[in-house]
Amino acid sequence: MPQLPDDLDAVAVRTWCSLALEALGRERAEIDAINVYPVADGDTGTNLYLTVESAAAAVEAVFAAHETGTTAPATADAVRAMAHGALIGARGNSGTILAQLLRGMAAVLADGGDAAHLRLALTRAAAAARQAVAHPVEGTVLTVATAAAEAAQDGDGALRTVVDAAYEGARAALAKTPGQLAVLGRAGVVDAGGRGLVAVLGALLEAVTGQAPARGPRTAGRTPAPVDGGGCDDGLPVGGVPVPDGPDDCPEGGARGGPAFEVIYLLEAGDAQVDRLRARLDALGDSLVVVGGDGLWHVHVHVDDAGAAVEAGVEAGRPYRIRITHFATESGHDLRPHTEPARRAVVVVVPGDGLAGLCTEAGATTVLARPGEPPASGELVDAIRRAHAREVVLLPNDAALRHTAAAAAEQARTEGVRVALVPTRAAVQGIAALAVHEPDRGFDEDVVAMTAAAGATRYAELAVAERQSWTMAGVCQAGDILGLIDGDVAVIGADLPATARTVLDRMLAAGGELVTLVLGEDVPDALADALEKHVREGHLAVDTVVYRGGHQRAPLLIGVE
Secondary structure, eight states: OOOSSOOOOOOHHHHHHHHHHHHHHHHHHHHHHHHOOOOOOSSEEEEEEEHHHHHHOOOOHHHHOOOSSSSOOHHHHHHHHHHHHHHHOHHHHHHHHHHHHHHHHHHTTOOSSSSHHHHHHHHHHHHHHHBBBBSOOOHHHHHHHHHHHHHHTOOOSSSHHHHHHHHHHHHHHHHHHHHSSSSHHHHOOOHHHHHHHHHHHHHHHHHHHOOOOOOOOSSSSSSSOOOOSSSTGGGOBBBTTTOSSSSTTOOOSSSSSOOOOEEEEEEEEEEHHOOOOOOHHHHHHHEEEEEEEEEEEEEEESSSSSSHHHHHHHHHHHHEEEEEEOOOOOOOOOOOOHHHOEEEEEEEEEESSSHHHHHHHTOOOOEEOBBBBOEEEEEEEEHHHHHHHEEEEOOOOOOGHHHHHHHHHHHHHHHTTTTEOOOOOOOHHHHHHHOOOOOTTHHHHHHHHHHHHTTTOOOEEEOOOOEEEEEETEEOOOOOOOEETEEEEEESSSSSHHHHHHHHHHHTTTTTTEEEEEEEOOOOOHHHHHHHHHHHHHHHTTTTEEEESSSSSSSSEEOOO
């Protein structure tokens, strides 16, 4: 029997994240079904799952990078990774608030994981979450978080007692939410975000005690009434229940004529800029939640003018990973796509915004993989759903994503989508595959052609060595230019142009008809011109195409077909 922790060390945090992901995976559909506030869009369980999936992946990355093998990483590293992973992967209103809760806890647990620190962590987390929400409402996940923090103060000096008290306090608060928020009472359900938080705290209890807790309440005691999203104006019914007049009858984001778009993005900006951004977005819409700090923020808002919300982010700093979801029609209903699914679509992972634009123009649905932030399987599943097609070809464009992509494909298949995974290992292979994609031919034939095109494309990238290291080409020093061909270091050089020429010559020695160059954000056009001239002079009948990759990990990507 595994030894139970006396405090929340890194191993316990890792276990907590894993159990939380399992719990939300089990309860995701049920939580989605009771999601009626602030918008009845049926995705709270999914959003919480994706947020925790990102947090768990970040913790796993800390363990994978830990080199001693005999000891676990420092607790501070694990909890900070958990908080950062949740921040960058947060989805929806509920996921964004959960990210702030985890961030608030991490700020305290980094200094210690005993019972006293956990009490303080829960209190700080609840306060931070309330501060992040522009207009806090009782009967929501904020109420449940506050109740958990208050109940934890009654626990004795043992960690498990504090966690158990917090869990039971959260359960009790969740059961009361239908009486605190009118829209929940009308639908006969508890708050979906609060239900998710109870699942996360239950996972923490299991990580500390080794025993799975009893499951929390699901509804207010009856089958959830359907909520059509139309409900608050002029006393119109919600779910068939008459709506009395009163201030709580039109909850934020739940009324007919409410905002049409959900806008989410990560933002690099200072505190002063974010304060101004909050005021600007609060005037534009509702359901505003801004979480984060230390220069990185996660922004969530519901607005009618999505462009204005993004422009406000541009004025404040540098927004990226921008996601805009349309969930309102003229009748005010929250709707998933009602159009007939397309026959076929391509979902492609790209390393930079430049290639994202290129692939989008070619008709693909893109997933941006920023440096050091590979997409989680949930993000790929979400992209497959957004593609809204009966058949999908998935191009991961990274050997390290093969298992993640396989898991996403399997999940999408359970939802009735026919998915083919083409195991592309680099962006240039994905470009080659997309170039031969023909949606009008048979699915299998199309997949075979795309696979063949990708397989016929050798790939290389140029990178800057971060430290001295042994490679297949010899010892490199920090600052050296590394030429990686098909994933292995083949050339070590002193400057980018010379190393690129050497890499091209080695690749073209085996033949080729087309060279693809993808330039990073700071690489001058002159380099592309010089390399194109080098290919033209040294390798007859070989064409060269050049693309701008934008902000990507490698300064130069090369493909040879």
